Amino acid sequence: MRQIFLDTETTGLSPDAGDRVVELACVEMDGRRLTGQHRHYYLNPERKNGEEAVRIHGLTDAFLADKPKFAEVADDFLAFVAGAELIIHNAAFDMGFLNAELKRLGRPPLSQTVAAVTDSLQMARETYPGKANSLDALCRRLEVDNSSRTFHGALLDCELLAEVYIRMTRGQHSLVIDEAQADASTVQKTVQTLDALDLRSVVLPVIEPDPIEAQAHEMALKELDKSSGGLALWRNLSHNRSLS
Incomplete structure (x- = not known):
């Protein structure tokens, strides 16, 4: 319309x-x-x-x-x-x-x-x-x-x-593409390219925090524990994994 x-x-x-x-x-x-x-x-x-x-x-x-x-x-x-x-x-x-x-x-x-x-x-x-x-x-x-x-x-x-x-x-931040705006051939080529990729050999790097970052993270977790009244679930999950 x-x-x-x-x-x-x-x-x-x-x-x-x-x-x-x-x-x-x-x-x-x-x-x-x-x-x-x-x-x-x-x-x-x-x-x-x-x-x-x-x-x-x-x-x-x-x-x-x-x-x-x-x-x-x-x-x-x-x-x-x-x-x-x-x-x-x-x-x-x-x-x-x-x-x-x-x-x-x-x-x-x-x-x-x-x-x-x-x-x-x-x-x-x-x-x-x-x-x-x-x-x-x-x-x-x-x-x-x-x-x-x-x-x-x-x-x-x-x-x-x-x-x-x-x-x-919708705005400029949407990831949705209207069908009327999409170029069919471009979409098809993108799908074919993704299908041809073998990602099994890709190893994602794990970047360990330095001591200062680890300390800041721990302080943030303690603040969340305090504000939630000890209801932070990740603490319990981490503890249970260490016991198993």
């Missing part, structure tokens, strides 16, 4: 109070790979921005004055996201604003156009309970470079979210 990372910037916090979308971005991923396809719109909200909103996203009324209205980009936007899974950080916020924009045009809710909506904020809360799970916090935790994020920008935030999502759901 196509997945599309979506983000908006708005004039304020409440679509019910008349706040509008001023920026909308979508970044496409297919087969867990970014395709390079995206949509990015700056929008004339037909009303003034809130001061706090401008402080966050930096999009002034003067900048937005000559930009298209949502009605002018709605068809292109809906065609791009049709049938895809949307991945949105704090999905209720963005979906609330987009549904309000669609309602003004007499269009059905966005959920009737897309296949599914996944809230990456909820995913993060389940993965990292009790921790900060804002996009910035996730970037720091998952080592995603967000140094260029001076303001909240919808397109940049979509790109960051895509990288965070990949790392949060």
Whole structure:
């Protein structure tokens, strides 16, 4: 299924109070790979921005004055996201604003156009309970470079979210190779090479600890014995082996 990372910037916090979308971005991923396809719109909200909103996203009324209205980009936007899974950080916020924009045009809710909506904020809360799970916090935790994020920008935030999502759901540290990504001939050659190896003559070296290392190890074992109340099983196993 196509997945599309979506983000908006708005004039304020409440679509019910008349706040509008001023920026909308979508970044496409297919087969867990970014395709390079995206949509990015700056929008004339037909009303003034809130001061706090401008402080966050930096999009002034003067900048937005000559930009298209949502009605002018709605068809292109809906065609791009049709049938895809949307991945949105704090999905209720963005979906609330987009549904309000669609309602003004007499269009059905966005959920009737897309296949599914996944809230990456909820995913993060389940993965990292009790921790900060804002996009910035996730970037720091998952080592995603967000140094260029001076303001909240919808397109940049979509790109960051895509990288965070990949790392949060599998990441760069996984040893699992997707069948779609694996080269069959390379895998076959690797298996044949491993089968041809005779490891019976291989002798693994045993490196004995020096006196200082042995003493440090013994002290660590004593600390474990103490903290476990004498329940360290390896001591009993070692003693039983010496008696047999």
